[in-house]
Amino acid sequence: MFEAAEVGNTIDKATYKKAAVKIREALLNVQRELAGSKHSVVVIVAGVEGTGKPELVNLLLEWMDARGIETHSMWNPSDEERERPPYWRFWRVLPPRGRMAVFFDSWYTSPIINRVFKRTDQAEFDQELSDIADFEEMLVRENVIVLKFWMHVSKSFQKMRLKELEADKRTRWRVNKTDWQYFDKYDSFRESSEHALRKTSTSEAPWHIVEASDERYRTLTVAKTILETLSKKMEQSRGQPAIKAQPDRPKPARRNLISHLDNALKLGAKEYGGELDRLYEKINRLTRKLYEKRRSLICVFEGPDAAGKGGAIRRLIGAIDARQYTVHSVAAPTDEERVRPYLWRFWRNIPRLGRVTIFDRSWYGRVLVERIEGFCAPEDWKRAYSEINAFEEQVARFGIHVVKFWLDVTADEQLRRFNDREITPYKQYKLTEEDWRNREKFDAYTAAACDMIEKTSTEVAPWILVEANDKYWARIKILKTVCKTLEKTLEE
Amino acid sequence: MFEAAEVGNTIDKATYKKAAVKIREALLNVQRELAGSKHSVVVIVAGVEGTGKPELVNLLLEWMDARGIETHSMWNPSDEERERPPYWRFWRVLPPRGRMAVFFDSWYTSPIINRVFKRTDQAEFDQELSDIADFEEMLVRENVIVLKFWMHVSKSFQKMRLKELEADKRTRWRVNKTDWQYFDKYDSFRESSEHALRKTSTSEAPWHIVEASDERYRTLTVAKTILETLSKKMEQSRGQPAIKAQPDRPKPARRNLISHLDNALKLGAKEYGGELDRLYEKINRLTRKLYEKRRSLICVFEGPDAAGKGGAIRRLIGAIDARQYTVHSVAAPTDEERVRPYLWRFWRNIPRLGRVTIFDRSWYGRVLVERIEGFCAPEDWKRAYSEINAFEEQVARFGIHVVKFWLDVTADEQLRRFNDREITPYKQYKLTEEDWRNREKFDAYTAAACDMIEKTSTEVAPWILVEANDKYWARIKILKTVCKTLEKTLEE
Numbered sequence: 006m007f008e009a010a011e012v013g014n015t016i017d018k019a020t021y022k023k024a025a026v027k028i029r030e031a032l033l034n035v036q037r038e039l040a041g042s043k044h045s046v047v048v049i050v051a052g053v054e055g056t057g058k059p060e061l062v063n064l065l066l067e068w069m070d071a072r073g074i075e076t077h078s079m080w081n082p083s084d085e086e087r088e089r090p091p092y093w094r095f096w097r098v099l100p101p102r103g104r105m106a107v108f109f110d111s112w113y114t115s116p117i118i119n120r121v122f123k124r125t126d127q128a129e130f131d132q133e134l135s136d137i138a139d140f141e142e143m144l145v146r147e148n149v150i151v152l153k154f155w156m157h158v159s160k161s162f163q164k165m166r167l168k169e170l171e172a173d174k175r176t177r178w179r180v181n182k183t184d185w186q187y188f189d190k191y192d193s194f195r196e197s198s199e200h201a202l203r204k205t206s207t208s209e210a211p212w213h214i215v216e217a218s219d220e221r222y223r224t225l226t227v228a229k230t231i232l233e234t235l236s237k238k239m240e241q242s243r244g245q246p247a248i249k250a251q252p253d254r255p256k257p258a259r260r261n262l263i264s265h266l267d268n269a270l271k272l273g274a275k276e277y278g279g280e281l282d283r284l285y286e287k288i289n290r291l292t293r294k295l296y297e298k299r300r301s302l303i304c305v306f307e308g309p310d311a312a313g314k315g316g317a318i319r320r321l322i323g324a325i326d327a328r329q330y331t332v333h334s335v336a337a338p339t340d341e342e343r344v345r346p347y348l349w350r351f352w353r354n355i356p357r358l359g360r361v362t363i364f365d366r367s368w369y370g371r372v373l374v375e376r377i378e379g380f381c382a383p384e385d386w387k388r389a390y391s392e393i394n395a396f397e398e399q400v401a402r403f404g405i406h407v408v409k410f411w412l413d414v415t416a417d418e419q420l421r422r423f424n425d426r427e428i429t430p431y432k433q434y435k436l437t438e439e440d441w442r443n444r445e446k447f448d449a450y451t452a453a454a455c456d457m458i459e460k461t462s463t464e465v466a467p468w469i470l471v472e473a474n475d476k477y478w479a480r481i482k483i484l485k486t487v488c489k490t491l492e493k494t495l496e497e
Numbered sequence: 498m499f500e501a502a503e504v505g506n507t508i509d510k511a512t513y514k515k516a517a518v519k520i521r522e523a524l525l526n527v528q529r530e531l532a533g534s535k536h537s538v539v540v541i542v543a544g545v546e547g548t549g550k551p552e553l554v555n556l557l558l559e560w561m562d563a564r565g566i567e568t569h570s571m572w573n574p575s576d577e578e579r580e581r582p583p584y585w586r587f588w589r590v591l592p593p594r595g596r597m598a599v600f601f602d603s604w605y606t607s608p609i610i611n612r613v614f615k616r617t618d619q620a621e622f623d624q625e626l627s628d629i630a631d632f633e634e635m636l637v638r639e640n641v642i643v644l645k646f647w648m649h650v651s652k653s654f655q656k657m658r659l660k661e662l663e664a665d666k667r668t669r670w671r672v673n674k675t676d677w678q679y680f681d682k683y684d685s686f687r688e689s690s691e692h693a694l695r696k697t698s699t700s701e702a703p704w705h706i707v708e709a710s711d712e713r714y715r716t717l718t719v720a721k722t723i724l725e726t727l728s729k730k731m732e733q734s735r736g737q738p739a740i741k742a743q744p745d746r747p748k749p750a751r752r753n754l755i756s757h758l759d760n761a762l763k764l765g766a767k768e769y770g771g772e773l774d775r776l777y778e779k780i781n782r783l784t785r786k787l788y789e790k791r792r793s794l795i796c797v798f799e800g801p802d803a804a805g806k807g808g809a810i811r812r813l814i815g816a817i818d819a820r821q822y823t824v825h826s827v828a829a830p831t832d833e834e835r836v837r838p839y840l841w842r843f844w845r846n847i848p849r850l851g852r853v854t855i856f857d858r859s860w861y862g863r864v865l866v867e868r869i870e871g872f873c874a875p876e877d878w879k880r881a882y883s884e885i886n887a888f889e890e891q892v893a894r895f896g897i898h899v900v901k902f903w904l905d906v907t908a909d910e911q912l913r914r915f916n917d918r919e920i921t922p923y924k925q926y927k928l929t930e931e932d933w934r935n936r937e938k939f940d941a942y943t944a945a946a947c948d949m950i951e952k953t954s955t956e957v958a959p960w961i962l963v964e965a966n967d968k969y970w971a972r973i974k975i976l977k978t979v980c981k982t983l984e985k986t987l988e989e
Binding site for chain 1: 785807820821824
């Protein structure tokens with residue numbers, strides 16, 4: 006695979022100069038078009054050390070408009086990053102629409118190094134590569150143009166280059182012990198990198214292997230590839246009509262996961278009070294331990310309007326130290342959120358270790374309200390199931406427990422609560438015209454919820470169906486589940 | 498001062514229950530009005546340990562709508578926080594309009610503890626308190642409602658309380674060594690706290706000292722104070738017409754800081770080339786050292802359209818490793834930025850240590866374009882000078898050097914460049930209708946710039962006036978200044 010990048014490509018100065026002038030102008034033009042488009046760009050500059058990656062990027066930044074480009078070196082993770090799942094640090098710097106981000110290190114760095122130094126076995130490595138492929142597929146579908154460059158030189162060339170850098174007083178600082186350590190592992194790096202590139206080179210996010218021994222050839226090759234990829238994408242978008250979002254109103258099966266629930270389940274006031282006290286005390290104790298053990302918990306609440314999400318959340322937080330939890334109420338995205346991949350706004354709210362985070366509505370909005378109201382294209386909500394599963398798996402693998410509650414009320418009970426809200430002064434604010442409109446789609450919501458539960462209830466992030474016609478019953482079931490989840494988390 | 502909070506206020510259960518029901522409803526109502534207002538709320542819950550601060554906040558969160566409230570415990574700073582000026586961690590969590598943030602620890606915590614343990618002397622303490630007063634004054638002017646509660650109990654009561662907590666198996670974990678250490682310093686804490694409260698209790702952000710020995714009295718007092726303060730503010734806003742923003746078109750003095758510049762200064766192409774190479778090499782070396790020594794540099798570029806800011810920035814970054822700098826181009830704020838105090842969007846871009854950050858236009862927009870175009874009320878740009886000075890001083894005191902360039906071109910030279918842009922294909926995009934309109938206000942911009950330079954050129958963050966009719970001259974002057982600043986930074 007790398008042999009093709011060891012053939013000795015060079016470009017002479019005159020040719021380079023002439024080509025450079027043209028490419029610069031074209032790059033600036035395409036960058037301007039990009040700025041007004043729905044696309045963002047992620048450029049990964051990876052490869053063998055000592056191939057002038059920083060110089061290359063510097064030059065590109067000089068050629069293009071540096072104000073539209075951010076560079077991320079991703080040195081060692083900060084403690085805020087270490088306290089979140091590994092991809093958090095990449096998510097947090099994903100560029101908004103119209104902009105570019107250049108990554109020196111990327112999601113490839115750790116997997117390859119860990120494999121070379123045998124900290125992972127082949128199966129784990131393959132798992133990581135498959136995660137990468139999924140991640141990049143998601144990026145592409147979210148209108149991110151992914152450009153991946155692998156700077157390659159032969160072993161003998163790298164040795165020569167490192168010695169050259171060391172010999173020059175001005176560049177000596179650039180070579181350190183790690184570089185030689187890595188050089189000693191050249192063959193192993195070559196093998197693992199080749200494997201990684203093969204497994205992650207897709208038609209939408211292909212790897213570009215660049216022979217890096219000649220500076221001019223390297224620069225022009227990268228610049229041209231960027232130019233061609235962006236130009237092609239811009240041209241495609243120009244011709245393409247935007248995919249129309251359209252409402253989808255599924256019909257529920259006569260017998261389904263939700264119709265199955267026994268909504269007559271009830272709890273008496275006295276029993277409720279007793280259970281509540283007992284569970285409060287227990288949850289308080291367990292969440293304190295959670296903090297000490299630096300584990301985290303995410304609770305997701307979904308369900309129709311007036312299902313009692315707010316009340317259940319209020320009971321749950323009553324048991325937890327206020328310094329330890331956060332409640333996120335998910336409403337319309339802000340403009341900073343709207344110009345980035347869908348899951349960005351949830352990733353940014355992943356808590357540090359030792360916390361409880363409660364989502365009052367969540368990333369499931371995409372497969373519920375967005376699907377039904379047509380706020381996104383059918384392709385978008387259809388791919389959301391697997392993206393959400395991958396997201397929750399990453400979170401869970403990092404040791405954050407995820408538990409998801411579907412609070413179910415019947416259409417009749419919802420109507421009763423709406424009417425109640427209408428006549429009770431301090432509840433009126435809770436009821437809007439929209440609630441009445443949504444009621445007409447009650448069946449569609451039920452069907453969408455069934456699809457969602459079926460496709461996203463996993464071992465690591467199960468859906469708990471809560472019979473919520475009786476508020477006492479629902480709250481106690483929720484608190485009990487939280488208790489059990491905390492106990493499980495703390496046992497691990 | 499604290500004596501009034503040692504008189505033994507209590508409330509009986511029946512009175513409490515009755516009052517609580519009313520207050521809850523009223524709090525929910527005012528919170529709803531807040532949500533739609535231009536105000537945000539910062540609540541500080543400080544005071545003696547063992548006075549049930551977490552329980553108090555838990556209860557408030559249960560009473561109000563927890564989704565509109567964030568709680569910040571501000572335990573030890575993370576490394577990302579430690580690498581920024583101390584107030585950064587508070588800025589980053591300032592609530593947007595319509596929302597509340599509760600701080601357990603706050604900007605008061607370190608100053609008081611440091612004074613008690615004699616890590617600072619009285620003069621330093623007073624300086625910190627005066628910074629706090631300035632900070633809170635700014636918050637208030639930015640429509641933040643600042644509520645400060647000091648929970649007080651007498652020495653004997655605190656001792657009893659700590660022993661009580663220790664004796665109970667369920668609460669034992671809440672008392673640790675630090676609590677007793679602090680208790681031993683009770684008198685000293687009392688003295689320093691009293692001093693701090695006196696110095697920072699203003700009519701707009703007063704301290705509320707709460708007798709905390711009786712749980713019910715404590716809770717109702719705090720809840721009532723929140724309710725009254727918010728209700729009053731909401732009522733005021735309702736009656737008040739919004740202050741109209743209006744354009745201000747100052748006339749420059751005949752002889753002023755800028756008219757003074759010798760815009761005939763020039764540099765030949767050959768001399769330019771030589772200097773450029775020399776300075777590139779030097780800046781590259783110095784910025785590398787900057788990284789090693791973990792110091793930072795912020796460069797601000799301001800000046801009329803077509804003054805050559807972009808070109809100068811491109812030359813500057815050409816000398817620096819791409820992994821080390823960021824260029825921020827300041828345009829219209831995003832909606833997340835618009836709903837927070839003005840300087841928030843600049844604070845969020847303060848770099849970690851070892852970096853160079855370049856602002857292509859900056860926080861000075863407020864006293865330039867916003868003043869002239871009337872994007873903010875006159876009060877807003879008038880107070881901006883001192884707020885900016887305080888901001889830059891904080892940044893500088895933390896060891897980040899700030900250098901600000903005003904690139905000056907004459908009206909004639911600007912016209913020449915505009916015409917040039919109009920006829921050169923690859924420069925046309927740089928010229929918009931707005932540029933021509935702004936040209937009519939050239940004099941007003943000059944006058945505003947003079948005011949700005951006069952009021953904000955400080956020892957720690959000087960303005961460098963750059964004669965920019967000749968691009969070569971301007972660029973070399975800028976690079977030389979950066980060199981000198983880096984050398985000075987590295988010497989410290």
